[in-house]
Amino acid sequence: MADIKHFDPDATLDTVVRLFWRQGVATTGIQDIVNATGLNRSSLYATYGGKHELYRAALERYVQDRSRLGLLEEDDRGLPAITDFFTGLIETRCTGEFAGWGCMISNAHAGTENADPAVRAILDRQHQRLRTALHTALLSAQWQRQLAEDADPDSAADVLALLAHGVNLRSRAGADAQQLHRTVAAAITAVARRA
Amino acid sequence: MADIKHFDPDATLDTVVRLFWRQGVATTGIQDIVNATGLNRSSLYATYGGKHELYRAALERYVQDRSRLGLLEEDDRGLPAITDFFTGLIETRCTGEFAGWGCMISNAHAGTENADPAVRAILDRQHQRLRTALHTALLSAQWQRQLAEDADPDSAADVLALLAHGVNLRSRAGADAQQLHRTVAAAITAVARRA
């Protein structure tokens, strides 16, 4: 029968994710991918198709592996869940290996990538996921009497979801982490029950 | 003496702004600019320098011509000024000639453009301008007793500034205008004096 692949497509895709995440799709060449993965062009095209399909696969992979949404979705503590979500988000955005990379989803919004309906579908899906997760957490907070009487979980979820995009964007321009922390804390405090 | 330019560099730069605004710098070629402006490559390079300098000039021009900040800065009505600012922003982002283009400043955050210190300086400067304008408007609102007692103009300005980035991003992915309006209204209501 046939030969098998001499590399791990999964590990390779992870490397590609980092390239597209940091540099964007337009400024990342096939040569960059070849250099970073050590793969040959033939293997790349045989495995993933073209550059565009590779980007889509990387974006899906990013959503699965790098999204911090999972933790929020499974955290029913209410406001503390939201606070921790944003705290971890800002930490990831501003320090460590991925500092200054922003969010691959947020970045995709600003580029020409989203002209592709498949890409736009991922962006919309992910935004809805974030909105829903925040909404659920806020409902949970309301149930636990953590919210102000006049707070509306629905609207607050929308606001916080857009706020996350703002955090992602500004972090890519090197925004100060503490400043972002303070801003997010203020937004959360705004819906919290007054002391 | 010498010849004069056979075109209007000002009008040309406006055309270039639209190209970079809509498509981004990486996916806009010199050929695109030549086609859109009708200029020759020689005239382009003699007038503006290279592509990168042209982008910087276009970004500065965008800030001067297209930013809606001026209205906010000169509006001392308090909360209504902020409401109108966001209303106009969303309208520009979602309908008319520039619908789906997002904000050139927000877009620049997500790309590789901001590797250039000069570009990043523009982004930071503009973010500070937005933050300051919102802060001033909120102080004005506080003075006019439009704010809730426990509202903090400083924090609220930070939140709303990040929110604007979120609006810009999501609008580029075709977000619903009414949905954005509702979200922004909720964020503003959160700091307003309760009825």
Added chain:
DNA sequence: GGGATCTTGGAACGTTCGTTTCAAGATAGG
């Protein structure tokens, strides 16, 4: 109007782009 000086048109520069091609190499079933 002569001539110095800048602008313009258009071709060409070398490089890099994403993609394709094909022979050589590797694998697993018979």
Added chain:
DNA sequence: CCTATCTTGAAACGAACGTTCCAAGATCCC
């Protein structure tokens, strides 16, 4: 071990990239 089948390496593809060059054209001062 043979061979069908897939994978890999390396070269090459045409197109597009940003930029440069230079002759031809246009302008204002003297």
